[in-house]
Amino acid sequence: MNGYATTMFVTKDPSEQHNLVEKHVGLVKRIAYHLVSRLPPSVQVEDLIQAGMIGLLEAARNYNPQQGASFETYAGIRIRGSMLDEIRRSDWTPRSVHRKVRMVADAVRQIEHDKGRDARDHEVAELLDMDLKDYHQILQDAVGCRVFSFEDPGFFGEDGGTATVAETKQGGPVEMLQNEDFQNGLSESIAGLPERERLVMSLYYDEELNLREIGEVLGVSESRVCQIHGQALIRLRARMTEYFPKSKD
DSSP states (O other), X not given: OOSSOOOSOOOSOHHHHHHHHHHXXXXXXXXXXXXXXXXXXXXXXXXXXXXXXXXXXXXXXHOOGGGSOOHHHHHHHHHHHHHHHHHHHTOOSOHHHHHHHHHHHHHHHHHHHHHSSOOOHHHHHHHTTOOHHHHHHHHHHHHHHOOSOTTSTTTTOSSSSSTTGGGSTTOSHHHHHHXXXXXXXXXXXXXXXXXXXXXXXXXXXXXXXXXXXXXXXXXXXHHHHHHHHHHHHHHHHHHTGGGSOOOOO
């Protein structure tokens, strides 16, 4: 047992809904603290909790036990969704960072097309006429741009939100993410990552370890894990450019 009530029937009675919400406040806090550990310091856990409570209230009002899922499972999805919506509305990433990430992705794509293999750090930095220190900083910034799971529609967005993704040739974000071609392309791109990048992505998104924990597994610093993570995200972006529109700036 995880300590949260598993509810298989929900009445529309307001008092029953109130009791249901009270029983699952701890679920909101647990999701908020787990999520904030993977976000930049500018994101406040209190804001996530507030957004999550809205999701919990909506879940209590709309839950239908006939759909098969327990209330906790259903509420967890709504709570996390509300938190991600709040993060997208308060995008902390300067547009200059998004432009640099696009620039690096273009360079990676060019090198890999020309050489027929994975682009290397020093090759990308040289093509962009920058030193490795500046290049690695862009990689770390790239992680700040993309903090969500692959299931989140904003993951590959041009501006860190969902508006641009919704304008892709695949239709809206939900339709795109349900598109079999997109899913297959994403799976193939992840499988084709260099081994260490693939491992970091697996530990971060599948095992849900934070960067410090991944560093302990790999025996490297948290900063280095951040760079590897950022390189993987940019490489995926470079290899899946056909699913997304060209930047307007």
